[in-house]
Amino acid sequence: MFNKLLQKEIQNYLQTEQVSLELPKNFSFGDLATPAPLNFAKAFKMPPLKLAENIKTHLDDKLSDFCQTEIAAPGFLNFRFKPLAFAQILQALNIQNLISQTTEPKSLLIEYVSANPTGDLHLGHGRGAVVGSTLANILKATGREVKTEFYINDAGEQIQKLGRSAWNLYKNLNTNNTEDYPPELIKPYLNDLDENLSFEELTPIIKDRILKAQKQVLEKLKVEFDAWVSEKTDLHETGLLEQALEELKQKNLTYQKDNALWLKSSELGDERDRVLIKSDNNRPTYLAGDLAYHLSKFNRADELLDIFGADHKGQEISLKVALKALGKNIDNFSILFIQFVSLVEQGQEVKMSKRTGSVITVEEVLEKVGSDAFRFMLLMSHINNRLAFDIDLAKRTDEQNPVFYVQYAHARACSILRNALNPAPDETTALFNSEELQIALNSIPAFLPALDASLPEKEIASTKELILKLLFFDQEVQTASNKLNPSGLAHYLIDLATCFHSFYNTPCKVILPEQKPLSLARLCLVHAFKRILQTGLGLLAVSAPERM
RNA sequence: GCGCUUGUAGCUCAGUGGAUAGAGCAACCGCCUUCUAAGCGGUCGGUCACAGGUUCGAGUCCUGUCAAGCGCGCCA
Numbered sequence: 001m002f003n004k005l006l007q008k009e010i011q012n013y014l015q016t017e018q019v020s021l022e023l024p025k026n027f028s029f030g031d032l033a034t035p036a037p038l039n040f041a042k043a044f045k046m047p048p049l050k051l052a053e054n055i056k057t058h059l060d061d062k063l064s065d066f067c068q069t070e071i072a073a074p075g076f077l078n079f080r081f082k083p084l085a086f087a088q089i090l091q092a093l094n095i096q097n098l099i100s101q102t103t104e105p106k107s108l109l110i111e112y113v114s115a116n117p118t119g120d121l122h123l124g125h126g127r128g129a130v131v132g133s134t135l136a137n138i139l140k141a142t143g144r145e146v147k148t149e150f151y152i153n154d155a156g157e158q159i160q161k162l163g164r165s166a167w168n169l170y171k172n173l174n175t176n177n178t179e180d181y182p183p184e185l186i187k188p189y190l191n192d193l194d195e196n197l198s199f200e201e202l203t204p205i206i207k208d209r210i211l212k213a214q215k216q217v218l219e220k221l222k223v224e225f226d227a228w229v230s231e232k233t234d235l236h237e238t239g240l241l242e243q244a245l246e247e248l249k250q251k252n253l254t255y256q257k258d259n260a261l262w263l264k265s266s267e268l269g270d271e272r273d274r275v276l277i278k279s280d281n282n283r284p285t286y287l288a289g290d291l292a293y294h295l296s297k298f299n300r301a302d303e304l305l306d307i308f309g310a311d312h313k314g315q316e317i318s319l320k321v322a323l324k325a326l327g328k329n330i331d332n333f334s335i336l337f338i339q340f341v342s343l344v345e346q347g348q349e350v351k352m353s354k355r356t357g358s359v360i361t362v363e364e365v366l367e368k369v370g371s372d373a374f375r376f377m378l379l380m381s382h383i384n385n386r387l388a389f390d391i392d393l394a395k396r397t398d399e400q401n402p403v404f405y406v407q408y409a410h411a412r413a414c415s416i417l418r419n420a421l422n423p424a425p426d427e428t429t430a431l432f433n434s435e436e437l438q439i440a441l442n443s444i445p446a447f448l449p450a451l452d453a454s455l456p457e458k459e460i461a462s463t464k465e466l467i468l469k470l471l472f473f474d475q476e477v478q479t480a481s482n483k484l485n486p487s488g489l490a491h492y493l494i495d496l497a498t499c500f501h502s503f504y505n506t507p508c509k510v511i512l513p514e515q516k517p518l519s520l521a522r523l524c525l526v527h528a529f530k531r532i533l534q535t536g537l538g539l540l541a542v543s544a545p546e547r548m
Numbered sequence: 549g550c551g552c553u554u555g556u557a558g559c560u561c562a563g564u565g566g567a568u569a570g571a572g573c574a575a576c577c578g579c580c581u582u583c584u585a586a587g588c589g590g591u592c593g594g595u596c597a598c599a600g601g602u603u604c605g606a607g608u609c610c611u612g613u614c615a616a617g618c619g620c621g622c623c624a
Contacts, residue, residue, distance in 0.1 A: 076566080259622095314621090384553055491571075507588090
């Protein structure tokens with residue numbers, strides 16, 4: 001695409017790969033801009049404006065058919081594209097791959113959600129699920145070999161507690177045990193049980209029912225996993241946990257004290273030593289299982305990514321130092337911690353707690369706002385920021401919600417394409433058939449009528465702005481992929497929708513039976529917009545409706 | 549106490565060391581004979597928590613202060 005060519009020419013001149021092209025703050029400056037002369041003035045030992053002059057001379061020599069270059073103080077280069085450059089860009093956006101692939105594909109294993117099978121998913125899990133699945137989509141799209149896993153913590157203390165709580169309710173025992181899970185959390189899972197189950201039989205049944213309910217909610221959220229890994233059956237019963245502990249012992253990284261097995265983690269950089277096997281019941285701690293699990297993950301992938309709630313921050317250091325001591329390259333292992341989601345209802349913050357009955361579940365919010373709005377709104381803010389989810393705003397699925405704004409733009413584009421390719425009710429033939437459109441999409445000159453100098457200036461401006469915005473799609477996806485942060489992409493799609501609505505209202509009317517070349521040219525632009533918006537929404541797993 | 553994260557418009561949030569700090573919501577004013585008004589255009593709104601420092605240039609990087617959230621279990 002022309003912008004890549006331009007970027008490459010500047011990079012060639014400066015002998016670097018570090019040149020970025022950006023949209024200028026103000027379109028009166030030009031179509032694209034770069035501060036490269038400011039950045040490289042020192043390296044070239046000349047004033048920024050002088051360097052800018054030299055680059056301009058180089059570019060004028062090479063690319064004057066496509067764009068003109070202007071110099072602006074204190075050292076910006078602004079580029080003004082000729083119609084041919086816009087047409088070339090648009091043609092590429094209509095027929096080429098939209099997302100660049102990484103040159104070295106690596107396998108990446110993403111673990112996310114991994115909620116305990118002891119209750120319903122809350123909003124924090126929901127945020128992790130949405131961010132994790134979106135990142136998986138984005139990383140796949142940029143060429144990583146992605147596998148996703150959900151780790152089921154079904155072998156620890158919490159499961160025992162779940163079993164006891166369920167047993168008390170099942171047998172109608174009034175224990176008033178404050179340690180128990182709240183009855184309202186367990187009760188929905190006690191229906192239609194055999195009457196004579198033993199304690200040992202009851203626990204796994206309840207656990208499986210809860211897990212199944214979690215899976216169903218995740219499906220509604222469009223969240224899927226390649227594998228569900230059970231701590232009990234995949235780590236304990238296979239001997240993987242045993243192997244991991246043996247490996248630590250052989251490397252002299254453990255010791256016995258107070259009847260417990262300890263990891264010498266303080267020697268490795270942790271703030272204190274950690275227990276691996278508990279003294280009272282001889283059972284492994286969470287750390288022991290987690291360590292074994294991550295060792296097995298390292299055998300299955302080049303890189304690991306975990307996405308957890310901020311309340312799991314405590315486990316990072318111990319896990320990483322132990323993995324490092326066992327020879328794993330922890331530079332290939334990232335953990336993202338997702339800040340909490342609070343819920344605001346009628347201007348009041350609704351307190352939620354993971355282990356009380358007043359927990360706000362993903363399911364109940366989904367019922368009110370739907371998967372599209374839920375996903376989009378949770379994706380909009382950076383994971384490091386606490387997020388206040390305004391349920392009243394999200395419930396108003398009529399007009400305020402940003403996701404409808406973006407989807408509406410898609411539906412509008414579809415409507416235009418439909419109207420152009422199908423006969424109007426009072427006509428027998430359509431303005432165009434799909435072959436004509438296909439030929440136009442493959443041709444650069446076909447788009448030139450949309451930038452014809454005889455058109456009103458406003459129409460040309462909004463046409464250009466839309467193309468330029470489309471041009472940045474790939475860059476936005478790459479940034480999201482590299483920074484492991486999908487929020488920019490959501491904001492980009494809103495901006496893109498704004499450009500399209502603005503184009504529509506300029507008005508750049510597309511269907512003009514008396515001006516077929518102009519209609520066809522604009523149809524190419526609508527086609528590219530629809531293609532990119534659909535791809536972008538697809539990465540977020542938000543639907544792109546053809547009609548609304 | 550120590551560690552991590554955060555502090556930007558009335559609210560919810562964007563913002564690769566670059567040009568006059570942005571969007572949505574809320575408030576106000578306009579625009580449907582015209583491909584979907586779930587839309588568009590405009591007005592109002594800011595000491596980027598505070599104080600230093602680095603730099604040609606800081607909302608962005610560094611240090612300190614203040615404030616908020618989370619973490620620092622033989623819970624998971």
